Amino acid sequence: MITVHHLENSRSQRILWLLEELGLAYEIVEYKRDPDTASAPESLKKVHPLGKSPVITDDGLTIAESGAIIEYLLDKYDVEKRLRPTDGQALLDYRYWLHFAEGSLMPLLVMKLVMMKVPQSPMPFL
Ligand SMILES: N[C@@H](CCC(=O)N[C@@H](CS)C(=O)NCC(=O)O)C(=O)O
Numbered sequence: 001m002i003t004v005h006h007l008e009n010s011r012s013q014r015i016l017w018l019l020e021e022l023g024l025a026y027e028i029v030e031y032k033r034d035p036d037t038a039s040a041p042e043s044l045k046k047v048h049p050l051g052k053s054p055v056i057t058d059d060g061l062t063i064a065e066s067g068a069i070i071e072y073l074l075d076k077y078d079v080e081k082r083l084r085p086t087d088g089q090a091l092l093d094y095r096y097w098l099h100f101a102e103g104s105l106m107p108l109l110v111m112k113l114v115m116m117k118v119p120q121s122p123m124p125f126l
Contacts, residue, residue: 002026007040007053008033011066011106015054018070022077067102 002019006012006028019026031044031053045051048064055064058076063069074084085091 003029003057005029005031005044005047005053005055005057007031007044010053012054014066015056015069015073018073018083021083022073024073024077065102067098070098 002024004012004015004019004026006016008030016028031041033040040051040053042051044053044055047055047057047062052064054066054069055062056069056072057063058072061072063072078084085094
């Protein structure tokens, strides 16, 4: 059985979506954010040294990083190759968007969130 260590309001939602698309059985261990700091609880550090989500366990393996988890699940369970192109431009596009999400988009969004919490932003363009 796949277990998802799921932090509320987080990238972990990507993994739940994919598991639903694949029609797989899974269980969720849910973690609540601190109401003041929005940080993950200390208990998440038992499964991820940095206390980050998502993390899954499957068949004795523990896997972190949403992109790596997505690749793992598709390699193992998308046997009919429904969700990931196998070659050509479509595969290049798939890889581009998979990496764009974490490599380019999320850093900007997170920085923007952080700057919104700073009353007088030293970077007003953010
Ligand atoms: N690049 C990682 C990012 C993981 C990450 O930063 N997760 C956030 C939630 S979206 C988290 O666990 N934050 C809790 C904290 O830092 O306290 C991934 O794609 O899985």
